């Protein structure tokens with residue numbers, strides 16, 4: 001069982017953003033970057049499937065600028081075998097179709113049985129890349145995956161539906177699965193893992209060399225969200241804040 | 257037709273978010289001068305078609321095919337791509353439901369046409385609709401620009417339009433058919449099921465103390481428990497708190513959890529992702545405590561505190577005792 005895991009590096013949820021002058025992108029310098037949350041669960045699922053099956057490779061594929069090396073090394077330290085880094089510099093690509101097309105070209109000769117991706121990226125939030133990649137590679141696809149069982153030539157997956165419902169479905173391999181967070185407990189890299197990761201192969205490709213399609217869509221006019229409500233900001237030292245909160249509870253919202 | 261609204265079947269009724277997409281199509285259609293059709297397909301196509309034809313749109317298409325009786329991503333993507341090619345609408349509207357997330361990207365890949373997903377707002381720029389979505393952890397809004405002319409797939413986030421605004425009318429019905437290659441369907445679904453629901457029904461709670469990843473670690477949960485106890489409140493949480501195993505799943509609020517509308521929603525260390533917000537924005541009073549002044553949830557807050565929840569919670573508990 002050979003498994004590809006798509007890992008994206010994204011700004012953390014506490015990142016403060018400044019939009020560039022023309023509204024086309026953010027100022028990237030000094031943002032705290034980390035592994036996209038659901039990708040971390042996808043990686044763990046891949047490592048667990050390989051451990052159960054006892055054979056095969058887990059290969060990380062990441063597209064982005066040089067800084068992505070950090071999450072690639074992190075994934076290798078957790079136990080992935082090797083990686084492919086598709087270098088893509090500014091102007092930043094915001095089209096899931098062309099991203100998927102570059103990913104497809106990078107992996108088309110690898111004959112993966114499974115591609116695992118995160119459900120959606122925290123920065124662009126398309127939730128499309130893994131599905132489009134699967135379609136391009138002629139794979140079956142499923143999203144919102146919260147459980148997997150590998151069978152002979154097939155995979156059975158549990159999908160989250162709306163309002164607390166779930167569904168199992170059996171799919172032919174090869175398959176591309178978009179993983180929902182929470183289905184496992186992602187491991188931390190061990191010290192030994194961190195040491196051996198340094199020697200693992202990272203193959204480098206360039207986005208411009210392997211993307212042979214035009215962008216279908218792009219981000220424009222980035223702006224800060226506008227408040228929907230009049231908010232009273234409670235300020236002061238901690239005691240003043242707590243006193244005002246108690247006052248709001250008792251006298252304005254009137255809780256008993 | 258210029259806009260085709262693709263319906264989702266919810267046990268023989270039109271899915272709530274498909275109704276919102278119809279409301280959106282009517283508003284955008286009238287402002288930008290675009291005509292509207294609706295597509296009902298799957299095993300309940302005729303029931304959905306009957307419901308849809310009471311709305312003010314040009315026509316309703318119904319499509320029945322034995323390979324579309326059960327939902328599969330392969331079958332549905334194939335069918336919708338087929339209909340788009342033969343009916344040739346410019347805009348294809350969907351609700352941003354879980355089913356759409358699952359198959360619409362494949363339609364986009366098949367047609368090589370853009371899928372603008374999770375759209376939250378629209379504006380009319382000289383007769384041309386321009387769509388925006390949230391990005392960067394909901395801190396920014398981005399316009400999504402298709403780079404060429406042709407079909408454009410669009411899905412709307414919950415509550416972008418209100419289904420209360422749907423205009424009634426009487427549309428004509430047209431039954432259509434397509435060929436589906438059964439061998440291309442490589443997915444076999446089983447029946448949907450519900451996991452044993454447990455614990456609290458948050459939907460009727462008056463007071464909710466809700467925690468997010470900002471609570472830091474499982475060991476801090478008792479602090480929140482004490483605060484909830486003195487307030488007589490129920491405890492809720494964002495998804496990562498459940499994913500990390502700090503609280504059982506029935507505490508989760510949001511698109512994959514419960515929807516709540518308490519008198520007070522006290523949000524502690526929750527950033528305000530759209531999937532959380534859809535579950536709590538109907539709350540009457542929202543108090544947000546977060547150490548990040550730019551946390552998007554502040555936009556919904558009636559009262560906000562920029563501060564450390566671990567510092568504030570114990571003091572607040574004490575002051576309320």
Ligand SMILES: Cc1cc2nc3c(=O)[nH]c(=O)nc-3n(C[C@H](O)[C@H](O)[C@H](O)COP(=O)(O)OP(=O)(O)OC[C@H]3O[C@@H](n4cnc5c(N)ncnc54)[C@H](O)[C@@H]3O)c2cc1C
Nearest residue numbers: 468469470494495510511512513525527532547548564565
């Ligand atoms: C299909 C789908 C369905 C989903 N369903 C749901 C759902 O039902 N419910 C849900 O909640 N999410 C859901 N999500 C996940 C959602 O997108 C967000 O990832 C999630 O809501 C973020 O949770 P959070 O705010 O707790 O964490 P984060 O976004 O990590 O935010 C943590 C916040 O805590 C603050 N903080 C940190 N430390 C402190 C401190 N000491 N004091 C004060 N503040 C602090 C930070 O500034 C930050 O704002 C879903 C996602 C998808 C794709």
Ligand SMILES: Nc1ncnc2c1ncn2[C@@H]1O[C@H](COP(=O)(O)O)[C@@H](O)[C@H]1O
Nearest residue numbers: 006007063117118120121126127128129
């Ligand atoms: N640039 C990228 N490099 C590697 N994986 C990616 C990239 N963009 C998207 N992905 C994968 O596709 C998933 C969905 O991303 P998106 O379609 O942007 O929401 C992510 O969670 C990743 O697993």
